[in-house]
Amino acid sequence: TAACARGDVVYRLRFRYPPDPAAVAASAPPPTPGLDAIAPPETRNLAYTFTGSAETVPVRVFDNGSRTFFRWAEGASTPAVYARGLDEAETAVSFxxxxxxxxxxxxxxAFVLRRGNAVAVLYNDAYQTPALDAGSPQPRAEAPRGPRWPFGRGRAQP
Structure with a gap:
């Protein structure tokens, strides 16, 4: 442009510095309460024992009736965790x-903990099989007759 040719161009230069660490610390939200504040002791099941390799066992384990909490020592690598049912079958755990x-x-x-060749089984000694109540599906009074749709051919039979 003509302004460039005449040397009338002005450039804007801005420096951005990181915020002062003290100001960042002052504006940080308060720390969230620890897990101990979330799950009071009276709602915890701490009745866990293990067999097998102690190197895969967490330093802390408990459940609150619906979820199980594991904590390993700082710096320890976490093993693969599988749930073991009453039928001894193992399934991957969503966590x-x-x-x-x-x-x-x-x-x-029980939970099976695997890391390399080290394997431990962590038993929930207070586990109770969920009971059926009035709102649960109820057993049939008689066995169904004949093939049933969608697994058999044709329509469902009464």
Whole structure:
């Protein structure tokens, strides 16, 4: 442009510095309460025992009746965690991290912890099989007759 040719161009220069650490600390939200404040002691099941390799066992484990909380020592690698049902079958565990805890979205009779060749079974000694109540599906009075749709051919039979 003509302004560039005449040397009338003005550039804007801005410096951005990181915020002062003291100001950042002052504006930070208050720390969230620890897991101990979230799950009061009276709602915890601490009755867990184990067999097998102690190197895979967490330093803390408990459940609140619907989820199981695991915490390993700082710096320890976390093993793969599987739930073991009453039929001894193992299934992968869905979990999330909450602070220092790995939280499984279930309570199980036992958990299998595997890291390399090290294996431990962590038993929930207070596990109770969920009971059926009036709102639960009820057993049939008689066995169904003949093939049933969608597994058999044709329509469902009364």
């Amino acid at each position: 999330s991290a909450q602070g220092d805890y790995l939280v499984a979205d279930q309570v199980a009779p």
